[in-house]
Amino acid sequence: MMAGGVALLSFAVRQAVRRPKCGSGGVLRPLSMLSNSHRQVSQPHGSARPSSSLGSLNYAHVAPDPLADPGVFDDINTYSCKRQTGVSLKTLLDTGRGHLLQKKYFGKEENTTASQQMLQQVACFLHRELPIRFAHRVRDLDAIPVMREMPSIQLVKTWYVTSFHEIRNAPTPNTVAKEADFAVLLKNIYERHAPVLLTMARGAYELRQKYVAGSSEFYDLEVHNFLDAFYLSRIGIRMLIGQYLELREPPKADYIGLCCLRTSPRDVALTAIDDAKFMCTRQHGDAPEVTLHGRLDLTFAYVSEHVHYILLELLKNSMRATAEFHGTDDMPPIRIVIADGEDNEDVVIKVSDEGGGIPRSHISRIWSYLFTTADPEIQRGFVDLSHPASDFDTASPLAGLGYGLPISRAYARYFGGDLSIMSMEGYGTDAFVHLSRLGNHDEPLP
Numbered sequence: 001m002m003a004g005g006v007a008l009l010s011f012a013v014r015q016a017v018r019r020p021k022c023g024s025g026g027v028l029r030p031l032s033m034l035s036n037s038h039r040q041v042s043q044p045h046g047s048a049r050p051s052s053s054l055g056s057l058n059y060a061h062v063a064p065d066p067l068a069d070p071g072v073f074d075d076i077n078t079y080s081c082k083r084q085t086g087v088s089l090k091t092l093l094d095t096g097r098g099h100l101l102q103k104k105y106f107g108k109e110e111n112t113t114a115s116q117q118m119l120q121q122v123a124c125f126l127h128r129e130l131p132i133r134f135a136h137r138v139r140d141l142d143a144i145p146v147m148r149e150m151p152s153i154q155l156v157k158t159w160y161v162t163s164f165h166e167i168r169n170a171p172t173p174n175t176v177a178k179e180a181d182f183a184v185l186l187k188n189i190y191e192r193h194a195p196v197l198l199t200m201a202r203g204a205y206e207l208r209q210k211y212v213a214g215s216s217e218f219y220d221l222e223v224h225n226f227l228d229a230f231y232l233s234r235i236g237i238r239m240l241i242g243q244y245l246e247l248r249e250p251p252k253a254d255y256i257g258l259c260c261l262r263t264s265p266r267d268v269a270l271t272a273i274d275d276a277k278f279m280c281t282r283q284h285g286d287a288p289e290v291t292l293h294g295r296l297d298l299t300f301a302y303v304s305e306h307v308h309y310i311l312l313e314l315l316k317n318s319m320r321a322t323a324e325f326h327g328t329d330d331m332p333p334i335r336i337v338i339a340d341g342e343d344n345e346d347v348v349i350k351v352s353d354e355g356g357g358i359p360r361s362h363i364s365r366i367w368s369y370l371f372t373t374a375d376p377e378i379q380r381g382f383v384d385l386s387h388p389a390s391d392f393d394t395a396s397p398l399a400g401l402g403y404g405l406p407i408s409r410a411y412a413r414y415f416g417g418d419l420s421i422m423s424m425e426g427y428g429t430d431a432f433v434h435l436s437r438l439g440n441h442d443e444p445l446p
């Protein structure tokens with residue numbers, strides 16, 4: 001009876017899963033259907049919270065409640081049909097260095113410095129590009145099978161609609177003053193969207209409670225394709241805004257915005273090892289050792305924060321598996337191997353553990369946002385957290401939501417790399433991280 005229900009649901013989902021057509025008026029629903037409680041939750045994020053390095057926002061013309069403006073949904077429909085423009089790591093670096101500056105468009109005011117012109121160029125690109133990306137995401141959130149009516153998904157949608165509206169109402173940031181105001185606006189938007197992952201995970205948790213966890217139909221739900229596309233796009237949006245805001249800060253040696261010209265996998269691994277050991281010790285009382293091998297002297301241009309995220313997630317998984325498989329008295333070390341040759345297109349990092357591996361029947365599910373073997377109590381505690389957590393947070397449990405592997409793979413794929421897992425059941429697991437070192441792959445844009 002239950003299994004049949006799930007199979008039917010699975011069929012219905014496949015029927016409903018096709019992406020909505022551009023401009024089809026019925027796709028985007030106004031959010032007037034949201035209860036007041038959702039609006040209240042989203043409001044604190046909507047208020048301007050300038051950082052110390054930014055001034056205060058000066059947009060008197062921004063409508064106080066975009067959700068009450070029916071025109072915003074027509075606008076979103078129009079923008080959801082426009083093409084997104086992908087950006088490669090190389091373009092981010094070249095733009096940040098001011099190499100792609102076209103003087104006739106930016107810095108028309110007298111005495112504008114080269115750095116102000118570059119900031120105006122990046123800001124004007126974001127002013128054009130972000131509404132398109134936000135509109136695509138609103139359209140996707142409206143189409144996520146099964147989950148689209150859930151309160152957590154609706155709440156996330158309000159953030160995208162609000163951010164879309166705010167940028168559409170902001171003037172083109174082509175003067176020093178307008179660019180400075182635009183930066184404050186984007187800082188607020190960046191903060192507003194910080195809890196998206198955890199809020200969406202809450203939706204996935206509710207979904208897991210609703211259906212029979214463990215049935216193959218449950219994991220087949222095409223919801224995964226949507227979430228994959230959604231999170232990949234989110235990484236892109238946060239990368240572009242984060243890069244722009246970082247370019248406004250005083251320059252740091254070896255950095256262009258968030259991109260570190262000399263990212264050292266060894267140094268990043270050492271920090272990730274410390275973080276993972278801290279989390280493992282908190283949970284199990286001790287943590288396995290980690291040894292480093294291969295090209296320890298290697299550096300390459302990359303976003304170190306992304307490498308840290310991926311390695312931390314892999315180490316958390318390996319430490320948990322090792323501690324659970326062997327107990328904490330005699331834990332075999334985890335090995336990290338860094339490989340690279342001068343002509344290689346990728347830097348490859350392998351994380352190997354002897355934590356007992358993953359059963360073959362689980363392998364197809366490990367990339368699912370709904371699959372975890374963590375204690376359900378931990379998941380419940382995690383999604384109940386009332387404070388908004390960001391993607392990079394050691395306050396989270398060692399294992400909890402089932403997001404570690406799929407999000408890590410999205411980070412690796414964002415700049416053209418990949419993540420794969422090979423397991424030997426009864427022995428251990430090898431994870432291979434491929435990071436593209438050429439940096440000329442455009443973002444994969446769903």
Ligand SMILES: Nc1ncnc2c1ncn2[C@@H]1O[C@H](COP(=O)(O)OP(=O)(O)OP(=O)(O)O)[C@@H](O)[C@H]1O
Nearest residue numbers: 317318321357372373399400401402403404405429
């Ligand atoms: N190295 C490993 N050894 C054994 N099992 C693993 C390993 N890595 C992942 N797994 C299995 O894959 C599942 C999914 O891993 P994933 O990292 O995506 O989520 P999680 O660890 O359960 O939760 P979190 O979102 O906190 O990472 C794990 O629950 C675990 O069962």
Ligand SMILES: [Mg+2]
Nearest residue numbers: 317399404405
């Ligand atoms: Mg994990």
